[in-house]
Amino acid sequence: MNIDLAPTLLEFSGIPVPTDMQGKSFAKLVTGSNTDTAWRSSVYYHYYEYPQPHKVPAHFGIRTMKYKLIRFYGPFDAWELYDLESDPSEMKNVYGKPGYEKITAELMKELIAIANQYKDEEAVQIIQGKKLQGF
DSSP: OGGGHHHHHHHHHTOOOOTTOOSOOOHHHHHTOOOOOOOOSOEEEEEOOTTTTTOOOOEEEEEOSSEEEEEEOTTOOEEEEEETTTOTTOOOOOTTOTTOHHHHHHHHHHHHHHHHHTTOHHHHHHHTTOOOTTO
């Protein structure tokens, strides 16, 4: 993720990574010196810039190799879930559809954990159903 760039560059430069810096260095993955193949199983993002400059509704989400779970908020209020293996173009929202209950629960748990990890209090409040000022 983009938050991994600064810790990675600092490690390559021999500069200690501040403990309060978000992100995780991937320098050992690049150099091949990492024997631990465990890395992120998902990517978290939060898009705030609504309505300008791109007119994309404010939302946050989590993406794995197989699924993408998205939460739109503000003037839009919706969840979306895409099965990227069967629908790589993300044309069929399967959120709330039969057969996706287990993966939805797993992704929701991971989404909450990551939002908390990165101290994204806005996302946590939205997931918990608390109203935000201005919306």
